[in-house]
Amino acid sequence: MTAMMNQLVAGRYRLEHPLGRGGMATVWRARDEVLGRAVAVKLMAEGALHDASAVERFRHEANTVAGLGHANIVTVFDAGVDGHLPFLVMELIEGADLGSLIARGRLRVEYAVTVADQVCGALETAHRAGVVHRDLKPANLLMSPDGTVKVVDFGIARTAATARAGLTAVATVVGTSAYIAPEQATGAPVDARADLYALGCILHEMLTREPPFTGEDPMAVLYQHLHQPPRPLRGIRPDVPADLEQLVLDLLAKDPSDRPADAGAVRERLAGAGSSPALTTLPMPAAPEAGAHGIRPEAVGRRGRATARPDRRNRRRLVLLGAAVFAAAAITGYLVNSSGSPDANQVADPAPSASAPTSSAPATAAPSQTASSPSTTATATQHQGTVADVQRVVTTEQLSGVLARDAAQDLHNRLKEIAKQRAKGRTNDADHKIEDLRGRLNSLQRTGKLTAAGATRITAALDALD
Structure with missing residues (x-):
């Protein structure tokens, strides 16, 4: 890793220091020596080059994002191969990911609404182009200091045409278990409504500090996505407006046909879900100290054991559930800590309500202590x-x-x-x-x-x- 510092990629991008690393790639902060600006350079890992599907996902991400021009989608500047390593050059987001903010405390209602509104804006553009993200989660939402939300990591996104043509040789379950739609978990065809389900999970987590379903392992969480209804938000946090609670419940419907029709419909309902000032009036706080450059490890479950069991009526099949789907940590952020930002209380709810739990487990909670020897x-x-x-x-x-x-x-x-x-x-x-x-x-x-x-x-x- 350190041997690559100061290396010149494609004759113009000088690598400065790594921002995050996953099994398939490393993201670096770099300097574009031609245009004189800071950028994020994603370099594929040497060990992943033998995996044809990983190489294809890397290439696919570049092509997909390059065709989506929107203020809330990370911008791709360049892509190619340097020597034998594929690379992707993107705008550098000077901020934190949403997961890092949630780890500091649940967010104010109006703030969560404005974040969701911007995500919907990105989804409208992607879905209009026939692109389904399929892996929306807090770690894939980067928060700029000026209040702009950026959706990143389209590595497993699919176009509607690709899905219809069945271009994937073997059907696989992809996505992060805490935010995966039921139809996606069973390997069934997915459309834009799978992203809306993930947005419902994210909204729930912004408001309560936990996704709607948690468990000790991914399979326990999948059970709940498939068979257990989510707990209404107002039972956890009474200050959530009733219409916002209903929107989240609708987004989390097991049957895609019961969810809102599209991201535009969600935006309309968000507009009526209480106060939603422009996000630029709610600057981002500095990223938490824990974790490298604000990138937090993905946590499937945070507390408690899953108790849901599947009913006998659902006979849909789960195809090829590989452990790597849920265990492998992918690079999901291209960001650095910013300094001089306002306090987190500008966006975080300062204290839990009387009926809410008095403490919430952080994103990576420590094991609870027991009286056992x-x-x-x-x-x-x-x-x-x-x-x-x-x-x-x-x-x-x-x-x-x-x-x-x-x-x-x-x-x-x-x-x-x-x-x-x-x-x-x-x-x-x-x-x-x-x-x-x-x-x-x-x-x-x-x-x-x-x-x-x-x-x-x-x-x-x-x-x-x-």
Whole structure:
């Protein structure tokens, strides 16, 4: 990384220092020596060059954003290949991402409304061009000091034509689980309404400091997106106007046809959702100290265990749910900390309401402390983590249609018992239950509730427990 500092890219962009790094690319602050201005240069990682799909996404992002001219969409200045490394040159946003602001406290209602309004402006332009972002989240919304919101990271965006033509060789689930629309989570075709669902999640988080659904792992969050209704905002924060609460509920409708028709319709409803002064009257605060240059790691869930279970009526399939979809951290911001900005209280709600929780977990909350002894806690964490791996496999098999839902629930219950026995140090009892579970897998195959391939994958995960 340091070896690249001061390197000249494409004969004109002098790399100064990295702003953020992900598995596929690194974003640098750079100096355009031809025009004499600061820019952000996104360089593809050496290790990603062998991944043809990653290279295509990188190229696709450049082409997509270059065709979208809007004040609320980051501007692409240049793109190409330097030596063997693809690069993308964009405007440098001197500010923080929305996630960094939310980490400091929930936002004032009027501020959240104006942010959402600007995002809708960007979405109107993108959707009009047939582009669906598919990964809207707070980390992909950069906040300029002058109050302008910039939507970034169109790396997994798709055009309507591409979606219809089925140009992706294998259907995959893409997006961040805390903001993913139900139809997107199941691998079904998506349109602009998937972005509106994500906007509903973002609005909920701006107003409450948490997205509508949280859990300890991405699969738990997916369950809730698919089957659990969101909690009404006014039950968490009574000062939210009733019409704004209803808008968020409509945006979070499970069925896309029940959501607002388009971003323009959302803007109209935002205009009537209480005070919404021009955003330039609400300058951005300085980015929080934690995290490199205001880029925060993505957090799937912040507190509590997911309890939602899928109902038996929904038979939609989840196709190829790769762990990398949710675990890999992508570069989502091209920004630097600004100095001399007003205090965060200009945009953040200074104190929770009487009925709201007295404290909210930050974006990356520390583990809660319990009365358990260190040795007991460590043992439980280790074993439950392994059992959780098996549970994730069971969930994936269920959502991919090879495991009946009632059978999946039975397996989850058995796995919970195994985790409890191991946490208590009763390894013999846990081993007996594991053997019982293996027998149950054979029984499910005989009754047609589990395919042989699914049984093989679950058994392989069970073997890891031994």
